[in-house]
Amino acid sequence: MSAIRPLLILAAAVAAAAPASCVAGPKPDVEKGKATFGVMCSVCHSTVPTGGPTVAPNLLGVVGRKAGSQPDYTQYTPALKASGITWSVKTLNKFLIAPWETVPGTAMPMLIPDDKTRADVVAYLATLKKP
Numbered sequence: 001m002s003a004i005r006p007l008l009i010l011a012a013a014v015a016a017a018a019p020a021s022c023v024a025g026p027k028p029d030v031e032k033g034k035a036t037f038g039v040m041c042s043v044c045h046s047t048v049p050t051g052g053p054t055v056a057p058n059l060l061g062v063v064g065r066k067a068g069s070q071p072d073y074t075q076y077t078p079a080l081k082a083s084g085i086t087w088s089v090k091t092l093n094k095f096l097i098a099p100w101e102t103v104p105g106t107a108m109p110m111l112i113p114d115d116k117t118r119a120d121v122v123a124y125l126a127t128l129k130k131p
Helices: 004-017 020-024 030-040 089-097 115-127
Strands: none
Touching: 030 115, 089 115
């Protein structure tokens, strides 16, 4: 235990000295997220009440919804339906880093590895409320 203590003290000091921007992550830009979504995600996902692509579930009102529960989409993988995830900013962020690592067996082929771009897209998704 004595060998671990200095490492814990060092880790605490580094964390305390880190600027707030490093801890909080990049400030999301909803408009950039909307534009990115339009290029990367809208080919498969819709965000309007009716219409749009049906290749993947509609993401209108996705934040707060249980994964695999969009009523008018029936092609969810068993893995996503059984994941137990409720979509939030945190869970969407984690999922979009590497979907198949977060939910092995998911059919989601797209990932957004860039922190800022992903934060922008997730911020945009968080604005999409069902009427």
